[in-house]
Structure formats: C-alpha cells, structure tokens
Amino acid sequence: MADIGVGLVGYKFMGRAHSNAYRQVGRFFDVDPAPRMVAICGRNEAAVREAAEQLGWEGYETDYNALIARDDIGLVDVSTPGDTHREVVLAALAAGKHVLCEKPLANSLAEAREMMDAARQAGVVAMVNFNYRRVPAVQVAQKLVADGRIGEVRHWRAVYLQDWINDPSFPLVWRLRKEVAGSGALGDIAAHVVDLAHFVVGPIAEVVGTMDTFIKQRPLETESGGGAGLSAAAGQEMGEVTVDDATTFLARFDSGVTGTFEATRLAPGRRNYNSFEVNGSNGSIVFNQERMNELQVYFADDPDGLQGFRTINVTDASHPYAANWWPAGHILGYEHAFVHAVKDLMDGIKAGQTPAPNFEDGFRCQAVLAAVEQSAANHAWVEVERP
Numbered sequence: 435m436a437d438i439g440v441g442l443v444g445y446k447f448m449g450r451a452h453s454n455a456y457r458q459v460g461r462f463f464d465v466d467p468a469p470r471m472v473a474i475c476g477r478n479e480a481a482v483r484e485a486a487e488q489l490g491w492e493g494y495e496t497d498y499n500a501l502i503a504r505d506d507i508g509l510v511d512v513s514t515p516g517d518t519h520r521e522v523v524l525a526a527l528a529a530g531k532h533v534l535c536e537k538p539l540a541n542s543l544a545e546a547r548e549m550m551d552a553a554r555q556a557g558v559v560a561m562v563n564f565n566y567r568r569v570p571a572v573q574v575a576q577k578l579v580a581d582g583r584i585g586e587v588r589h590w591r592a593v594y595l596q597d598w599i600n601d602p603s604f605p606l607v608w609r610l611r612k613e614v615a616g617s618g619a620l621g622d623i624a625a626h627v628v629d630l631a632h633f634v635v636g637p638i639a640e641v642v643g644t645m646d647t648f649i650k651q652r653p654l655e656t657e658s659g660g661g662a663g664l665s666a667a668a669g670q671e672m673g674e675v676t677v678d679d680a681t682t683f684l685a686r687f688d689s690g691v692t693g694t695f696e697a698t699r700l701a702p703g704r705r706n707y708n709s710f711e712v713n714g715s716n717g718s719i720v721f722n723q724e725r726m727n728e729l730q731v732y733f734a735d736d737p738d739g740l741q742g743f744r745t746i747n748v749t750d751a752s753h754p755y756a757a758n759w760w761p762a763g764h765i766l767g768y769e770h771a772f773v774h775a776v777k778d779l780m781d782g783i784k785a786g787q788t789p790a791p792n793f794e795d796g797f798r799c800q801a802v803l804a805a806v807e808q809s810a811a812n813h814a815w816v817e818v819e820r821p
C-alpha cells in the first residue's frame with residue numbers, strides 16, 4: 435500500500451480533530467494511499483512540539499512555507515482560522531500539493547474565488563472539510579431526497595444554535611474578531627447549514643437576512659484556552675466584538691424550494707444544535723447533530739392509522755461508513771465524520787478526483803454568506819453570485 439505524507443497547519447480544535455482522523459482512518463478503512471503523519475505546523479514552537487507528540491506526528495514545523503517545501507509531504511491540510519486559509523492554500527496549490535481546507539473556504543468571496551480558480555489551475559485534489567456532510571444520518575437524508583422518497587421538495591428549514599459565548603464575561607477570542615474569523619455565527623456555523631442545504635437540496639439563488647451583535651464588548655483574553663479553542667482566560671481590559679452573534683435569513687433555491695436559516699451562539703442550552711428539516715410532497719426528514727446517530731422520517735404513504743414520525747437508528751452495517759466501525763446500535767461521535775472525510779479524500783487522491791465538497795462548493799457557500807452580509811446591510815433580497 436502506498437502512503438502520502440501529510441502536513442497539517444493548525445494544532446488546536448480542528449488540528450486535533452484532523453490529527454485523530456489521519457491516525458484512525460487506516461485502522462478502520464482500507465485506504466490507498468494511506469496518510470503518513472509527517473509534520474504538524476504552528477508558530478508557537480513549544481506548543482506545536484507538544485502537539486506533535488500528543489497527536490502522533492513524526493515532526494513539526496513553525497513556518498508553513500517550510501512545511502509546504504518538504505518533498506515528503508504531498509497533502510497540505512489547512513486547519514487554521516480563516517484569515518490564513520488563502521495564503522496557505524495558494525502556496526500549497528502552487529507547490530503542486532493536494533489540499534484539504536477547513537470551512538469556511540475563506541474570509542471573503544474574493545478570496546474564495548481566487549482559491550477556486552487556483553485549484554482549477556493546479557490540477558490536484560482540493561477539498562473543503564464541511565464535516566457534517568459525512569455524518570451517516572446526513573448521507574441517508576441526502577439519498578432519501580435524491581431518490582425521491584419524500585416527493586417534490588418544497589421547504590428547507592435549518593437552525594444551528596450554540597451557547598458557548600452566552601456569558602458576557604466570555605473573552606474576545608479569535609472567532610469574535612472580524613479580522614481573523616471574517617464573520618461570527620454566519621461564517622462559523624451558518625456556513626455548515628448552508629453547505630448541508632446545498633448537499634441535500636441544491637443551489638441557493640437568492641437570500642434576505644439579518645445579522646445582529648447583542649454583546650458588543652467582551653474582556654480581552656489573557657491566554658487562549660486549550661482544547662477546542664472555545665474557552666479562554668479573560669483579563670480586565672475590554673474589547674469590541676466585531677462580528678455577528680446571530681444571523682437569520684430566508685432563501686429561495688434554484689429549484690423553487692423555500693429556505694429558512696437561523697444561526698446563533700447565544701441560545702442557552704443549545705450546545706451544538708445543528709438541525710435541519712426538509713419537507714416534500716410525500717414526507718419529511720429531520721436531522722439533529724446532538725442526536726447524530728438518528729434520523730426522524732415521516733412518509734405520507736405509510737398505512738392509515740400508522741402514520742407519524744419514526745426514528746431510524748443509523749448504525750446498521752448497510753448505512754454509510756457504519757460497517758467499518760461497531761455493531762448496530764453502538765453509535766458514532768463527532769470525530770467519526772472527520773475520519774470519513776479523510777477516507778474519501780484518500781480515495782479521491784487515488785482516483786485523481788476531488789470528493790465533494792470541492793472548492794467550487796466552498797465558493798458557493800461563501801457566495802451565500804456574502805449575499806446575507808450584503809442583504810443585512812441593505813435590507814433587501816440579494817442574488818447569490820455563481821462560481
């Protein structure tokens with residue numbers, strides 16, 4: 435079996451999730467090439483050296499240019515905040531490396547278009563990691579819709595609700611600063627349900643939306659928290675929050691389907707409530723990431739007297755990816771979708787074909803985000819730019 439050297443830029447939340455995926459994929463799936471964890475990269479040498487040891491990397495780099503220049507690296511994984519996606523991805527593509535870039539693709543539509551065009555020119559595999567596409571229950575939902583099992587699709591309804599910044603004393607971490615994150619709930623979590631909408635229903639044509647910031651000042655962080663990067667120590671000095679806490683928007687799809695979206699990080703009790711419902715002429719489907727091994731389905735052609743939403747336990751061997759893990763009912767977690775993404779990425783590299791979502795899909799998502807921002811500023815419907 436061949437292998438491919440991987441260089442991972444970023445060692446915090448996404449760096450840990452991606453490291454786990456590279457470590458696990460060959461133990462549960464047949465992959466050829468298999469990823470070889472050559473080096474992880476970060477500017478803080480003490481921190482990235484520790485991460486290399488803890489996460490299972492052969493070595494580390496403190497400069498992404500040095501990582502990209504290595505002959506033993508054929509795949510560059512960009513798992514940093516959005517303000518560095520463009521520069522690292524363009525450098526990796528120019529060096530002829532395959533690329534996996536975390537969502538959202540970029541911090542602006544102009545950057546996303548530049549990256550999409552560069553990927554088209556580079557002739558390598560260039561994939562965006564929207565991890566929820568690879569939750570087995572989401573794959574089942576997408577296939578039920580594609581197979582016409584719920585008939586003509588009429589409505590898409592999605593919410594992504596979190597509460598990790600509901601406390602006003604939570605510090606001003608990078609996800610709350612526009613110059614780093616690009617936007618707040620819009621790019622961080624609405625991006626996920628926009629991508630899922632594209633995956634399950636199809637392209638979005640136009641949107642009208644709002645963006646709001648409820649907590650406008652927060653204490654500056656004194657040191658960034660470990661782990662998922664969703665915690666940090668706060669100081670006394672205050673700073674301006676420059677991104678949205680929440681966004682809501684309506685959408686019309688190319689197909690005529692109506693869409694409603696809400697994303698906020700100020701919904702107490704909602705830890706990671708990424709949920710969608712799709713209604714068709716013959717039924718409905720509901721997914722909830724907090725119950726990610728289940729899918730709620732309603733079919734209008736069920737026998738009279740027996741109609742109602744029922745729960746599919748999406749852990750049977752016949753379900754996507756499930757046969758490679760545990761027996762039915764033993765369930766998967768958040769990290770498994772990243773392993774599935776790396777499995778499909780390895781297959782894509784073997785075939786010379788980028789698995790969805792590719793950079794065009796990443797651009798499509800970015801175009802919706804940009805349209806929502808424009809709509810929120812102009813209080814008007816905005817057409818979504820095309821690739």
Ligand code: SOE
Nearest residue numbers: 447596622623626662664706
């Ligand atoms: C924080 O909102 C966050 O970590 C997002 O950045 C991730 O994309 C999402 O999967 C979980 O929540």
